Amino acid sequence: MTKVLLQGGTLVDATGIRSGLDVLIDNSEIVEIAPNISPPRGARLIDCDGCMISPGLVDLHTHLREPGNEEAETIESGTRAAVAGGYTAVVCMPNTEPPIDNATAVRDILAMSKDALCAVIPAGTITVGREGERLSPMVEMNACGVRLFTDDGRGVQSASVMRRALEYASALGATIAQHCEMEDLAANTVMNEGYLSSVMGVQGAPNCAEELMLERDLELAALCGARIHFMHLSTHGSVELVRRAKLAGMQVTAEVTPHHISLTDDMLSEYNPIYKVNPPLRTRKDITALIRALSDGTIDAIATDHAPHVRESKELPLDQAPPGMIGLETALAVAITVLKDNSGEVGTGRKDASENGRSGNNRSGRTYSTKSNSVKSEYGNSGSAGGGRANNSYSEHLTIDPSVLQYSMNMVDIIAAMSWKPAAIAGLDVASGGRHGGPIVPGAPANLTVFDPSADWRVDAPRLLSKSGNSPFDGLSLTGKVRHTIYEGEPVYLDGRATK
Amino acid sequence: MSLLQNALVSIGDLDNDDIGHIMKLSAIFSEVLRRDIPKVPTLRGKTMAMVFSEDSTRTRTSFEIAAKKLSMDILSLNSSQSSMKKGESLKDTLANLHAIGADGFVIRHSSSGVPTQASTWMTVPVINAGDGCHEHPTQALLDCYTLIERFDTPSNHTTDNAILNCFNGMTVTIVGDVEHSRVARSLVIMLDMLGAKTTLCGPRTLMPRHVDKWPVRVSYHLDEVLPETQVCYILRLQNERGSGTYLPSIREYAMNWGIDSKRASLLPETAVIMHPGPINRGVELAGEIADSSRSLILNQASNGVAVRMAVIYLLLANPGDITEV
Numbered sequence: 147m148t149k150v151l152l153q154g155g156t157l158v159d160a161t162g163i164r165s166g167l168d169v170l171i172d173n174s175e176i177v178e179i180a181p182n183i184s185p186p187r188g189a190r191l192i193d194c195d196g197c198m199i200s201p202g203l204v205d206l207h208t209h210l211r212e213p214g215n216e217e218a219e220t221i222e223s224g225t226r227a228a229v230a231g232g233y234t235a236v237v238c239m240p241n242t243e244p245p246i247d248n249a250t251a252v253r254d255i256l257a258m259s260k261d262a263l264c265a266v267i268p269a270g271t272i273t274v275g276r277e278g279e280r281l282s283p284m285v286e287m288n289a290c291g292v293r294l295f296t297d298d299g300r301g302v303q304s305a306s307v308m309r310r311a312l313e314y315a316s317a318l319g320a321t322i323a324q325h326c327e328m329e330d331l332a333a334n335t336v337m338n339e340g341y342l343s344s345v346m347g348v349q350g351a352p353n354c355a356e357e358l359m360l361e362r363d364l365e366l367a368a369l370c371g372a373r374i375h376f377m378h379l380s381t382h383g384s385v386e387l388v389r390r391a392k393l394a395g396m397q398v399t400a401e402v403t404p405h406h407i408s409l410t411d412d413m414l415s416e417y418n419p420i421y422k423v424n425p426p427l428r429t430r431k432d433i434t435a436l437i438r439a440l441s442d443g444t445i446d447a448i449a450t451d452h453a454p455h456v457r458e459s460k461e462l463p464l465d466q467a468p469p470g471m472i473g474l475e476t477a478l479a480v481a482i483t484v485l486k487d488n489s490g491e492v493g494t495g496r497k498d499a500s501e502n503g504r505s506g507n508n509r510s511g512r513t514y515s516t517k518s519n520s521v522k523s524e525y526g527n528s529g530s531a532g533g534g535r536a537n538n539s540y541s542e543h544l545t546i547d548p549s550v551l552q553y554s555m556n557m558v559d560i561i562a563a564m565s566w567k568p569a570a571i572a573g574l575d576v577a578s579g580g581r582h583g584g585p586i587v588p589g590a591p592a593n594l595t596v597f598d599p600s601a602d603w604r605v606d607a608p609r610l611l612s613k614s615g616n617s618p619f620d621g622l623s624l625t626g627k628v629r630h631t632i633y634e635g636e637p638v639y640l641d642g643r644a645t646k
Numbered sequence: 647m648s649l650l651q652n653a654l655v656s657i658g659d660l661d662n663d664d665i666g667h668i669m670k671l672s673a674i675f676s677e678v679l680r681r682d683i684p685k686v687p688t689l690r691g692k693t694m695a696m697v698f699s700e701d702s703t704r705t706r707t708s709f710e711i712a713a714k715k716l717s718m719d720i721l722s723l724n725s726s727q728s729s730m731k732k733g734e735s736l737k738d739t740l741a742n743l744h745a746i747g748a749d750g751f752v753i754r755h756s757s758s759g760v761p762t763q764a765s766t767w768m769t770v771p772v773i774n775a776g777d778g779c780h781e782h783p784t785q786a787l788l789d790c791y792t793l794i795e796r797f798d799t800p801s802n803h804t805t806d807n808a809i810l811n812c813f814n815g816m817t818v819t820i821v822g823d824v825e826h827s828r829v830a831r832s833l834v835i836m837l838d839m840l841g842a843k844t845t846l847c848g849p850r851t852l853m854p855r856h857v858d859k860w861p862v863r864v865s866y867h868l869d870e871v872l873p874e875t876q877v878c879y880i881l882r883l884q885n886e887r888g889s890g891t892y893l894p895s896i897r898e899y900a901m902n903w904g905i906d907s908k909r910a911s912l913l914p915e916t917a918v919i920m921h922p923g924p925i926n927r928g929v930e931l932a933g934e935i936a937d938s939s940r941s942l943i944l945n946q947a948s949n950g951v952a953v954r955m956a957v958i959y960l961l962l963a964n965p966g967d968i969t970e971v
Contacts (some may be wrong), residue, residue: 339855339856340856341856341859343856344854344855344856344859344860345831346780347758347777347778347779347780347781347831348759348778348779348780350855352855416759416762416763417759417760417762417763418763418766458735461737461763461767462735463736463755463757463758463760463763464757464759464763465758465778466757
């Protein structure tokens, strides 16, 4: 393998921000970090001017669909999408067909992803067949490298099964990751339960369908002294429960998706199944709480819940279409667009919120404005979801509510939520013997992401590398573009192209 | 004319002027239907595709007759006999019907939102004939026409939309399974637009959640609201949508929210009874009330044809065709 020299970037990792440094990589390892390193003979030079170099991003929540639904995504296409999004490691969900509920299935995934563009770490199911009844052979799967167990797509409904799972996994040092959804309350629902679902005449899922299970599982985790990870939080109530548990000293972690911090349920007003996702898009109040929780550390990680679906399945009636959105290639940009404190220099930390974005002082020219198609509060004022069908209802830029600006984050905190914190949750960080999440120091594994934090680009779903195009951000402009991804010393994504 | 560019999927697609215009056109078509030869050549050569993925008697026949009275050809499809059963997507089915020659679509579907989705897929007009629990806009329009027939005083017509004046302050009580009712959703929007005062009444389990944000009053006690009700609009208890599990028993429902003679006597003398059909006699409505002189139920059914002619005409006719009527 040739040497690779990243020239002139700004480093961002858990130690903070360092500007004007080159990074020399040799054979999957970082060997030197210094200003103006003279290129060794034959080294591959990668221009990082104006870009930030961070530890490779780590996704806790990717659906690669292989085996079983290769029409929507494969390990190959999904990892190409991952590196295009700056990820060097993805934890793939076990709800494949057949599910990853035994060691053979784990070994199959690992064998199939041997040549993938980034690390693929399978999660195993909690219960056999994700049926919520018998525990999966976690010890055997753990021996194959599985650190995270989840029945994702479903929550474990039975409290006694969940208790056993927490006890069993905690003895292995593995983590149970719960998809919180009381099926009793949420069965057959297609969106958030609210005013909009009531006028649209569709079944909505109330916030408490998520919160009741989360609250139950906190009690169970406390009972067992086990650690627990909560996936894709979507409600302000969930945030409060996790906050209280953390204050009480529990070993609890949580993730949120890019779409749950950026989109509200009014995206569903035209019954477009692209916006159907589980848990559903909620309200501004929930978004504000989720963003606040990210900025104060209550929520640890941003995870994509990348869920590819073939086009036909998203052209079904809303109640028949499967839930899910792709997200690997837009996650970092959505996070930067929604969360980045842009009032000062890169990485200088939080500024007074009242300054933020109000006076047009953001360098990238983003528009922070109230969404034009805000939730209709007047019944009949085409709040019936009828109006404006033929037009795209969203504005050109992804816009956010000004009220969340006070919770904007610096770049270190944003990358923390996308790299080293999820790496630690999944046991992939250096401290756990893994190779992800940094820090960027000589001798560390060369898993790195190079991105331009201020580049604006427009999402064009058909051109994304995922095999499926079900992106809710299609057509929107976002800020922050991944330029290059280095996996184990190799540039696997370079100037907008995956190298395999 | 601003109205009905390409679809009627929600009554909220219309404004008061649009509704007034549709009412006047409906009156014209109503006159046509009383002629010796009750048919006009207006839309001859055009084809209406009727796509019904759910059982329907009156809506389907009403639309078919309306299209035929406008001299249209009918392309009829229901899902049980179509290729949708063989796994073809609805979008493909519609695209193929359009390719075969459909100039417009009347769509009934058991899933909310399908006509909305179809209107984004298709370049030709789409009319919602009832979608899931969402809306049934032509039902609201024919109810509007039926109420005008009963309550309008034509001598008062001084302004353009005076035909709608009778709705100002009209007290309408919608009784029953509002949660599952597309009729109620269209009616509530329309009655609010027209200035009527709407009360929803039924067991709380059959009221939509967040109904507090709707422009209505909600009551759980029918006997209290009937004395101040001018229009008592009764909804069908939709057992096929699982309403039964929302209630202790049909008997308890009938006892508390069914309209029998005793309850009907609480209504003011001039009050009318309406029902979108089909009726579960003896459950939500006693047979003798359905057949009484204050019932407008059959007027609703017959007015459906003229109103649907007006809607089809507005969506499919070329400007100037009105002269042929």
